[in-house]
Each structure stands twice: as structure tokens, then as C-alpha cells.
Amino acid sequence: MSESDTRVVAVIPARYHSNRFEGKPLALINGKPMIQHVVERASQVELLSRVVVATDDERIAKQVRDFGGEVVLTRSDHVSGTDRLAEAADLLDIEEHDVVVNIQGDQPLFPAEVVEQVAGPLLQDPALPMSTLIYKIIRSEEINDPNHVKTVFDCNNNALYFS
Template sequence: MHVTAIIPARFASTRLPGKPLLDILGKPMIQRVYERTALAACIQRVIVATDDERIARAVRDFGGEVCLTRPDHATGTDRLAEVARGLDCPIVVNVQGDEPLIDPRMIDAAVTPMLEDPAIAMATLKAPLETWAEFEDVNVVKVVTDREGFALYFSRAPIPWPRDRQHLPAGVTPSELGMFRHVGLYVYRRDFLLRFAELPTTDLERLEQLEQLRALEHGHRIRVVPTGLRSLGVDTAEDLERVRALLAAAVE
């Protein structure tokens, strides 16, 4: 089954302007993301979706495929849907453009349930929460699932809250209690993605600033696949330096 990965990329960024073009050991970040995505076994095609000609030029320069989109999209999902309307593939993967260390196996893991079960319209990933600092960090999105692996809720708040946390054994970690962080990689049936982008925004989505809550509030199920693999998104200058150091160490 043909699977296309789309990488939304915008030049504007509050903390790191021009983030997709920042240099990482001789390559712009968008190229690092593109090349890692293309290594996934399930991916047949990779497209960068951007409204910025500077990013488009950089993608063409390294031989990648790019699609210029409208500049007025409110979200990355809207940009994704614009590109998907022109595709005939049944499955679309949304890979974040600031994940230069994305492990291709994470993409394969998220896509697998969609290949196995045609009833699943949307899938994503979760990874164990390793520390209580992560658990309490509002920038780390948490997810809870039902017994079949479908999302019950996503939140920036620490969920689920252990009522008797003060009585937990010393040294116990959130992961040992079955707590997970959400990994922002999404897989969609193309027809569902187009419908999802047209759904009106919802109260919880606006409150938490989490688009995936729109799907839940409208009654759609999201399959959440566990992974032990980790990536490192680049949101700050410190994140960028960590990525550079990790790649430099891997080359040595």
C-alpha cells in the first residue's frame, strides 16, 4: 500500500526563525529530516510542504520533492491536507520538520496498524515518561489510552495523576506506573485527513492547543502505538546544539 510522508515546514518561528534551514553539520535541518524519513521501510514518497520559497529552494538543491502551499494556513494539518488533496495515495504520514533525529523505525511502527486494520483512520505514537520533571512539564504532552491502545485523552497537564504519589516507593519512575508522553508523528487515511481538516475546532483543542483533541471531540478514534525509541525535536538553540553534538559523536 502506497504511503507518502509529508513534512510541513515554515520559516517563521518565535524562538528559532528560519528553523528548517539551520545548519546541522553541513546540511539544513529540513534535509536531515527528509533523509531520515526516506529511510523508513514503509515510505515510498517524501514531500516537503512549505509556503516559503527559501525552504523550497533548499529542498530542490538537495534533490528533494517540495510542494509550495498557501501562506495562510492556521495549522500544519491544514498545510498537510492541501498537499494531500493532490495525491492519490491511501495513507499519509505527517513528520514534523524539526525532528532531524527521527528514527525511521518510529515511522514504520506508527504506519503498521494502518496497514493491518483498514478500520483505523488515524494513528500516532507514545513513549514512556522517564522522569517526574517530564511528567509535570506542560510542554511535554501526555496521553492515556484504553486497553485496546486507542487514545482516551491528550493533555499538557500531568495525567493520569497518581492520587497517592507521596506514598510511592522511592525512585519509582512514571514509566514504571504506565505513564506515557505523546510523540507528535501522525498517520492518516488520506480521505480521513481531508475530512479532519474541515472539522470545526473544538473547545478542548483550543484550551490545550492540541489539534488531535479535535478528532477525539468529534468522536474519531486514534490508535496510539507504543515505542521505546526516542527522538529530539529542535525548539530552542540549546536543542539545536544537542542535536549537533549527538550527530558529531555518531560520525566520530
């Protein structure tokens, strides 16, 4: 399978129910729901062949359809956005050799180049099981914050574990 045969598909997990901000995907930013901003930004990334919102909430699904986005309804019992993404990939019949990029539904200003940074290694080496972005903690209060995932990696930048 050549790199040119591989599609890069963005799946954007979006939940209505949240502990910190219920209905966040539908929160208006400059007159548009947050999820629309994320979809529109993802749609500008040339590397992506498809952009799909994965949600368990009909309100979010309706909003996505109303602005012309693609949406897939998933189960509501997922523990994480990654679980929702995996179900969406199955429902969408995404091929095993394709690359699925998880774009967070609450990141309306994500830089387009991060999609290329995360998908690039997978396109270059199809044997890799996954790729993820990390950032260096610069504020001491982030160290003990459970909302900031920590990554331990080896000298070759391979992730050993996440906490």
C-alpha cells in the same frame, strides 16, 4: 484494496516562522540544512514510497529543490503542522486508501522504525482513522510543559484524547 496497493507517503511540514527558533528548517547541521537531514533519513525508510516537504515559505522550498527533494507549497494560515499536512495531501492527490505519515521537520535523527510503528496499524486495519506515536513521561517537568502533548488512552491502547 490490498495492503500492497496502499502507498505510504511521508509529508514533512516545515515552517520558517517559529516562536522559538525562526528559520529552524534551514539551520545548518554538519553543513546541511536540518530539513535535508530529515528528508534524507526519511528517504532511507523502505516502507515509504514518497517523501514530500510541505511548506509555506519559498526559502525552504528552494532549499529542498536544490538538494533534489520534492516540495509542495501550502497556505501560510495553518494553525498546525497537521493542517498543513492535510492541505499537502489534497494538493498531491494522495488517494484516500493511502497512508500519510507526518514526520516532524525538526527531527533529523528520528529512528526509521518509528515510521513502521505508526504506519503498521493503518496498513493492517484500513478502517483505523489514524495512528500516532506516544512516549511515557519520565521527567516530572514534562507534565506541565505545553510543548509535550499528553495522551489519555484506554486499556486497548486506543487514544481517547490529547491535551
